[in-house]
Amino acid sequence: MTTQTTSPALDVLRRVFGYDAFRGEQAAIIDTVVGGGDALVLMPTGGGKSLCYQIPALVREGTGVVVSPLIALMQDQVDALAALGVRAAFLNSTLTSDERRAVERALVAGELDLLYLAPEGLRSRATLDLLDRATIALFAIDEAHCVSQWGHDFRPDYLELSMLHERWPAVPRIALTATATAATRAEIAHRLDLEGARHFVSSFDRPNITYRIVPKDRPEKQLLDLLRTEHGHAEHGHAEHGHADHKDVGGRGDAGIVYCLSRASVEKTAAMLVANGIEALPYHAGLPASVRAANQARFLREDGVVMVATIAFGMGIDKPDVRFVAHLDLPKSVEGYYQETGRAGRDGLPSTAWLAYGLADVVQQRKLIETSDGDAAHRRNLGMHLNAMLALCETVECRRAQLLAYFGQTLAERCGNCDTCTAPPEAWDGTIAAQKVLSTVLRLAREKGQSFGVGQVVDILLGRDTEKVRRFGHHELSVFGVGTDLAEPEWRAVVRQLLAQGLLTVEGVHGTLVLTEASGEVLARRREVRMRHEPVRPVRAAKARKAAVAEDLPAAGAALFEALRAWRAGEAKAQGKPAYIVFGDATLRGIAASRPGTLEALARVSGVGENKLERYGEAVLAVVADQGTDAPPDDGDVLFADG
Incomplete structure (x- = not known):
């Protein structure tokens, strides 16, 4: 240079x-x-x-x-x-x-x-x-x-x-x-x-983000558990009684974004969170522009607000203290997923990217591609994007390594900060199970001239004597009852993974299962099908409020951090500006760790430039002094540009 x-x-x-x-x-x-x-x-x-x-x-x-x-x-x-x-x-x-x-x-x-x-x-x-x-x-x-x-x-x-x-x-x-x-x-x-x-x-790696993809099982409850046990949203939050006063800002949970595929799902999820005492707002293109603008302003300017949105929300959001991004529906591409999860942890502090993913997501996305506008090349491109996203969901390898590989980058070793690293899933030989599913779809087509969705195929495999099975004569098929070795959730996981691997696809508005060219390789026993068993995960213990930001601060430092947040909230409210414009969490954390006693010491904290030092310096030092000086200052931090 x-x-x-x-x-x-x-x-x-x-x-x-x-x-x-x-x-x-x-x-x-x-x-x-x-x-x-x-x-x-x-x-x-x-x-x-x-x-x-x-x-x-x-x-x-x-x-x-x-x-x-x-x-x-x-x-x-x-x-x-x-x-x-x-x-x-x-x-x-x-x-x-x-x-x-x-x-x-x-x-x-x-x-x-x-x-x-x-x-x-x-x-x-x-x-x-x-x-x-x-x-x-x-x-x-x-x-x-x-x-x-x-x-x-x-x-x-x-x-x-x-x-x-x-x-x-x-x-x-x-x-x-x-x-x-x-x-x-x-x-x-x-x-x-x-x-x-x-x-x-630059490297696309975001090491401060923990990537987790979980099997979908009552996703609204799963989301609530995530917010309560890991992101500080107590069961009886301020939202039940109106907006929190800024003096009580430390009682709110983390700010975050929840992405849903449809407008209806956005409205339903936001209402569910509010009913459970969480300060949540909806955002989608169907809302009046004034409502979208007001909700976005509240998300940016208040601490601890959860935005529930379609992907219409978020591009260019500068809020640095978004501690989690949750997906209740499957993103359409790895690029979209990366862009959306990247809105978490812009300040470099620990954050969560969480996705609940299930069979219905795969069926829905395949169906959307099948019925989408555009020519065959466009649908083929959509299919390639979805296949890459499904491969990320179904991998037994390090998710971060898979994510980086999509962008042409490599990771030298497993990251240790994604779910497949911390609780590795088991791979198993699912070839016979795959053959049973594919044979059922094949026999329905050849012997009955029919095609059905997942539910009926699973009922046939389990040998269930339902009205629909009797009406269509499916109890006469040779595959009827051959799948009692697996339970219904396991069969649904098998179908999900066959769809993900392109060994099955869906057709029509009802999402009926049909074979692909690759299905024949499995039926002819020329191709092995590897699948994943979801690991049994221990229930995560509830973390302390703001543990992700202040987890390695001593008790006095954590208390000072919260006092600084409360001061910042009041200052931001008085100015009508987002709190991060005053100071970001990372800067407040640096102040709490070093406890500066002079303007010169405060100027050495990362993120405190001349203008902010002049404007806020004395007030910050007063907050530090009010919290006592029992902890020694730490002036040894290396300061880097966040931007």
Whole structure:
């Protein structure tokens, strides 16, 4: 790296953001853009992507223009920068004409460090002419995977962004995304005219996230158990009696996101959580825009709120203290799953990615693909995405290793922080069981000219004398009753895994089972079928409130952490801003661990820059003093850039 770009960048990092050192490839990326080069950056959520364009925008002459699809979040992004003393603004449809003119005047006068724009704004001749009158330091294209037409977040307006290079060829561009396979990365480079850019691909590993995929069994109860035993949501929470006062903020559980596939499921799950005393809100495209905006604002600005949402929620959410992401329905792709689970633990502190997965999920997803719009190539692409997701669910190997392999990366050894590492499942030879299921489907088709769903196939295998079995003559089949060696849940697990392995598929709106080309290999005994037994997991003991954040702090430090959270909540409420804009959990944890007694000592805590030190320093020191000074200070932390 050159001295000319490194020194100013490090100065900004320390003075504005309060970090002592760059992480990973941040320094090389910043050096490239400060020097006028283009960059395509793949970096996981929480890896510090935003610093990669914010610091060059502060170092280079002019205004950094950030293209973001997230109009609803621009205000909070600008507020977070303003809290650091950065001159930031946005132009979008939420502004009044007077507000818009004020931003435009500031841009042309060179009084802005960063300007946020939605991609559709760049289709406006007036916006393009405005940018022509300004000095542009760089263009940052955030959430760049939105340009991928095969992706789960495709935005047509992103296809027009190649014009940035054509209109402003001397202005460096940086495109950033948290998730992309090699194919998606190539598509981003091609569509944004970034094939000559320098590519930076960080590790996709998020070691602070514990990945768990559990068999679905009364999923609402499973979700409640997760929130109560691991994330501090007591059986009688504040939601029963209205909103919690900020002075009681320590009594709430962790903030988290629960993803559901349908709007109806979102509403039902949110209502269930509220009925059980948990502060939960719904979010889906069917709600009025004002309700979505209000719910999102509460999630961002209050501690301990649980958002129940479809995948319409979450892209670009900057809330760093989301302690869990739970899925009650199977994601459609590994990229979608990674993107959604990546919203947990952006601050690097321990967090949970939890998915309840069952046979009905596989049937439903296969059925959705079978009946989806689009040509055969489109359905084939959807099928490949689903197959990769099912392989992740059914693996007996380390889940983290499987997840990284999808993105072309390797893990040297088992991670020790996923369910298949902490409670390894058993693999077993399921070939005979598979043959029994496939034979039943085959004989129904050949001898009866019929096809049925999972329930009827299992009834035949178990030899059940039901009205439906008698009506269709299924007791006459040679396979009737051949499956009494397994119980119904085990047969459903067998069918689920056959669907996952492509040895069965479903057809039609009723999801009837049919054979695939690969089924014949199993029936002819030319292919072995390996399956997994779910391990018996011990009931997890309830953890103390905020154990994930303060688990290695002494008792006095944990008490100080909670006192700092309560102070932060009051400060954020007074400002009408999200609590993390004041300070993130990781910074509060650093204060609780080191117990600074002076402004100089507080300035050494990661995340305390000049502006925040001046604004909040004395108040923070007062909270520390109120909690006593019985613990020795710890000034030995190595400070890194979170971004």
